[in-house]
Amino acid sequence: MLTRPPVKFIDRIARALPQIVVAPGFAAILYFVYGFIIWTGYISLTKSKMLPNYTLIGTRPYERLFQMDRWSVAIENLFIFGFLFVFVSVIVGCLLAVLLDQKIRAEGFIRTIYLYPMAISFIITGTAWKWIMNPSLGLEKVIRDWGWESFRFGWTVDNNLAIYALVMAAVWQASGFAMALFLSALRSVDQDIIKAASLDGASPWRIYLRIILPSMRPVFMSAMVILSHLAIKSFDLVVALTGGGPGYASTLPANFMYEMTFRRNEIAVGAASAMVMLATVAAIMVPYLYSELRGKKHV
Amino acid sequence: MASLTIKNAVKRYGNVEVLKGVSIDLRDGEFLVLLGASGCGKSTLLNMIAGLEDLTEGEIMIGDRVVNDVHPKDRDIAMVFQSYALYPTMTVGQNIAFGLEMRGVPKAERALRVEQVAKTLRMDHLLDRKPAQLSGGQRQRVAMGRALVRDPEVFLFDEPLSNLDAKLRLEMRTEIKRLHKRLNATMVYVTHDQIEALTLADRIAILKDGEVQQLASPAEIYEHPANMFVAGLVGSPPMNFLDITVEAGEAGPAAWVTLRADGADKPVLLDLSAHTARLDGYVGRKVVMGLRPEMISQGTTDAGQCVQCEIDVTEATGADTLCVLNWNNQEVLARGTSGYTKILEGTMDFTIETERACLFDPESGLRLD
Numbered sequence: 252m253l254t255r256p257p258v259k260f261i262d263r264i265a266r267a268l269p270q271i272v273v274a275p276g277f278a279a280i281l282y283f284v285y286g287f288i289i290w291t292g293y294i295s296l297t298k299s300k301m302l303p304n305y306t307l308i309g310t311r312p313y314e315r316l317f318q319m320d321r322w323s324v325a326i327e328n329l330f331i332f333g334f335l336f337v338f339v340s341v342i343v344g345c346l347l348a349v350l351l352d353q354k355i356r357a358e359g360f361i362r363t364i365y366l367y368p369m370a371i372s373f374i375i376t377g378t379a380w381k382w383i384m385n386p387s388l389g390l391e392k393v394i395r396d397w398g399w400e401s402f403r404f405g406w407t408v409d410n411n412l413a414i415y416a417l418v419m420a421a422v423w424q425a426s427g428f429a430m431a432l433f434l435s436a437l438r439s440v441d442q443d444i445i446k447a448a449s450l451d452g453a454s455p456w457r458i459y460l461r462i463i464l465p466s467m468r469p470v471f472m473s474a475m476v477i478l479s480h481l482a483i484k485s486f487d488l489v490v491a492l493t494g495g496g497p498g499y500a501s502t503l504p505a506n507f508m509y510e511m512t513f514r515r516n517e518i519a520v521g522a523a524s525a526m527v528m529l530a531t532v533a534a535i536m537v538p539y540l541y542s543e544l545r546g547k548k549h550v
Numbered sequence: 551m552a553s554l555t556i557k558n559a560v561k562r563y564g565n566v567e568v569l570k571g572v573s574i575d576l577r578d579g580e581f582l583v584l585l586g587a588s589g590c591g592k593s594t595l596l597n598m599i600a601g602l603e604d605l606t607e608g609e610i611m612i613g614d615r616v617v618n619d620v621h622p623k624d625r626d627i628a629m630v631f632q633s634y635a636l637y638p639t640m641t642v643g644q645n646i647a648f649g650l651e652m653r654g655v656p657k658a659e660r661a662l663r664v665e666q667v668a669k670t671l672r673m674d675h676l677l678d679r680k681p682a683q684l685s686g687g688q689r690q691r692v693a694m695g696r697a698l699v700r701d702p703e704v705f706l707f708d709e710p711l712s713n714l715d716a717k718l719r720l721e722m723r724t725e726i727k728r729l730h731k732r733l734n735a736t737m738v739y740v741t742h743d744q745i746e747a748l749t750l751a752d753r754i755a756i757l758k759d760g761e762v763q764q765l766a767s768p769a770e771i772y773e774h775p776a777n778m779f780v781a782g783l784v785g786s787p788p789m790n791f792l793d794i795t796v797e798a799g800e801a802g803p804a805a806w807v808t809l810r811a812d813g814a815d816k817p818v819l820l821d822l823s824a825h826t827a828r829l830d831g832y833v834g835r836k837v838v839m840g841l842r843p844e845m846i847s848q849g850t851t852d853a854g855q856c857v858q859c860e861i862d863v864t865e866a867t868g869a870d871t872l873c874v875l876n877w878n879n880q881e882v883l884a885r886g887t888s889g890y891t892k893i894l895e896g897t898m899d900f901t902i903e904t905e906r907a908c909l910f911d912p913e914s915g916l917r918l919d
Contacts, residue, residue, distance in 0.1 A: 441633055441635060443631040443632075443633045443634075443635035444635045444636075444637060444638075446600075446602050446629075446631070446635065447629065447631060447635035447637075447696075448637070448648070449602075449622050449623060450600060450601075450602075450622050450623060450627065450628065450629050450649075451623070451648050451649035451652050451696075451700075452623035452649060452652035452653050453623075453648070453652045457652070461637075461648075462637050462639070462640075465639040466637075466638045466639050468639070
């Protein structure tokens with residue numbers, strides 16, 4: 252009778268090797284990402300103050316969170332900042348890409364210049380723009396020294412304008428990245444389509460508006476998702492550029508969370524704000540991932 | 551509809567001369583095929599007619615209007631691209647209507663004309679689909695529809711069938727032919743497929759290295775190729791070329807050819823008396839004899855000189871069986887009797903129609919006339 256030869260130990264290992272290799276990383280992600288999400292969610296329902304305390308008190312931290320003016324300012328700021336940052340970056344990036352697409356000289360050099368800000372950390376961007384926008388040593392002083400005595404550019408010290416100063420610095424940093432995304436998409440458009448459109452009698456800007464840009468919809472989606480999550484995570488830029496000030500006029504949720512958790516001994520409220528942020532990100536990412544993973548049929 | 555005149559068109563990229571003075575004259579309603587291998591300048595010439603590339607020298611006229619400096623959209627031409635170049639975000643209907651829309655045709659008329667074209671090309675059920683949802687053949691139809699709806703002076707086709715599978719290519723070829731017959735429009739068609747060229751064209755221009763090798767009707771090109779390049783390019787299976795030395799025979803010029811028969815090489819004197827005038831002054835010199843496979847047919851007939859030779863290999867293609875023979879230690883293709891019915895093997899009789907043979911000068915490659 253035929254018997255199946257025994258599977259050697261080494262063969263079994265070889266067969267399981269992929270799983271073995273992936274396992275540590277998988278375990279680490281499971282513990283450090285999802286584990287801590289659950290932990291934070293739990294903490295947000297406890298009466299933790301300076302140190303974690305595991306006594307559950309229901310949704311009271313959330314109630315306290317939404318009663319705080321600082322939090323509503325932070326949420327409002329996030330909407331202003333996020334909306335302006337994403338749209339201005341996309342529009343500026345798209346314009347730059349279209350302009351760079353005109354077969355100009357030294358394109359590689361110019362492209363690198365526009366893309367470079369993305370390689371700088373937000374802390375440095377923030378510091379540099381803090382100096383530029385500082386009324387007594389930045390742009391305002393320079394222009395006044397040139398003779399325009401009444402020139403004012405005190406955005407960072409103005410309660411109502413500080414958030415727009417953040418938008419300006421963030422757009423400066425991210426629009427080059429958006430440009431690179433759009434440029435590669437522009438380059439991948441079939442040249443025959445452009446030829447066909449110009450034979451059809453379309454002017455160059457109509458070709459862009461009617462044919463090329465609509466065909467780049469997936470890239471617009473990606474750019475918006477990447478930029479939105481940058482906006483929601485923004486923390487270091489605020490710390491470096493305005494410190495959340497004046498007062499708390501330019502606080503963003505991430506700064507709020509840091510402030511509550513590590514400075515004001517309100518760990519539960521900090522955890523609650525973190526959970527609200529997670530929900531916000533999920534609200535953006537889940538529909539996107541869903542539409543992406545469902546397949547590319549309707550692109 | 552209009553005539554199309556290309557006068558001494560030259561195109562240079564830096565020092566590279568892609569087109570070296572091409573002149574072609576097209577009657578109103580004529581179908582011209584530009585045939586050549588890739589890199590011969592045929593697509594450049596088409597792009598120049600379309601206005602997508604500038605001429606370095608020369609002149610292009612549509613009707614009696616010089617269009618050198620006229621923008622592509624004002625030349626009143628339509629082009630079908632190899633990649634179809636459909637607008638991916640628009641539906642089929644919008645794709646077809648786009649050119650009319652850009653020209654300010656009112657919406658109602660646009661809809662009417664799109665509908666007409668869709669009916670002609672039998673794709674009225676596809677109008678609401680996006681290009682990504684269409685098959686290759688359907689996309690091809692849309693690309694044609696986009697050209698048709700504009701009702702232009704000149705149609706340009708840039709290898710429109712080369713992305714289709716063999717069966718569809720045949721269908722669309724017939725469709726294009728039918729279209730030309732119905733519209734009677736001036737058309738310029740670029741291809742590297744000689745069968746397409748032979749079947750579609752009123753006249754074929756064969757290009758090589760930026761020069762027109764021959765501009766003539768398909769029959770003329772097939773029967774009387776201007777040079778060895780044209781003779782080798784057109785016709786499938788390709789023409790056989792044999793190096794021969796012309797001798798003075800009894801009835802006129804003749805040449806010795808060594809045939810393999812019954813396992814031994816046997817010299818045979820081929821009678822070239824039909825070419826006496828052509829070979830005047832060539833006695834004792836080498837020439838190249840071009841014989842198409844169908845000029846060497848199996849069996850004994852009185853159409854030409856009968857010889858016996860050994861069949862090396864046979865290749866049955868269904869309609870005919872090709873026989874590989876050995877002449878002058880060189881492979882020669884002959885067309886055997888059609889069908890699978892007859893077994894072709896060993897040494898058999900073949901008839902060579904020497905009076906239809908083409909003779910070329912071995913140095914210049916030109917046909918002796």
